[in-house]
Amino acid sequence: MSARRVKPSLYISVDVEADGPIPGPYSLLSLGAAVAGRQDxxxxxxxxxxxxxxxxxxxxxxxxxVPEALVVSGLDRDRLVVEGLEPALALARFTRWVREVSGDAQPVMCGYPASYDWTFLYWYLIRFTGESPFGHSGCLDMKTLYATKAGLPLRAVAKRTMPAHLLSRRPHTHHALDDAVEQAELLANLMAWPGPGTPR
Structure with a gap:
């Protein structure tokens, strides 16, 4: 296939807050997403x-x-029992939004790191809507992207060791939308970064 005919990707930064380590026994409590950019x-x-x-x-x-998980997010689980959206409705709305913003591009979920957020997101999408707008593998891990560009082992990577100019200036608040926007800016910086030892 010609490179000019490759379908573009729309990168969507996603952050979730949950009340435990895995979906099923535990619950997804909030979901934030922000369009980070487009690649063709x-x-x-x-x-x-x-x-x-x-x-x-x-x-x-x-x-x-897990009580500690609620401390991190600051979400009131008792309030969400009453006021939270039914998961099927929430994930249907999210899927519709992803398709609207993606247009002719293929949506790609991205996160830092993506593994935890993708686990909850994909499980909830399949469980409550029967499908995923990202397919089964439309996921980009920013931690891996940085490790590859920096020439580092993955487990050696942490935000505190990354060059400051790559990081968003926004605080990491553990509010899902705030953190999705912060991560979207990180992705944009990573995509533009040629790697260590090169001019900015």
Whole structure:
């Protein structure tokens, strides 16, 4: 296939807050997303991460939770039992939003690191909507992207060791939308970064 005919990708930064380590026994409580940019045969174009965003809070699906997880997110689980969206409705709205912002591009979920957020997101999408707008593998891990560009072992990577100019200036608040926007800016910086030892 000609490089000029490759379908573009739309990178969507996603952050979730949950009340435990795995979906099923534990619940996804909030979901934030922000369009980070678009990549086609001509390269990557960053987006304004605050312009196209999604946020929702969900009703828990079980009575189990890890108290420490709630401390991190600051979410009130009792409130979400009453006020949170039903997961099927929340994930249907999210899927519709992903398809609307993606247009003719293929959506790609991205996160730092993506593994935890993808685990919850994909499980919830399949469980409550029966499908994923990202397919089964449309996931980009920013930690791996940095490790590859920096020539470092993956387990040696942490945000505190990354060059400051790659990081977003936004604080990491553990609010899903705030963190999705922060990560979207990180992705844009990583995509533009040629690697260590090169001019900015």
């Amino acid at each position: 045969a001509d390269g990557f174009t960053a987006a304004d991460a605050t312009r196209q965003t999604f946020y929702c809070e969900l009703r828990p699906i079980s009575d189990e939770f």
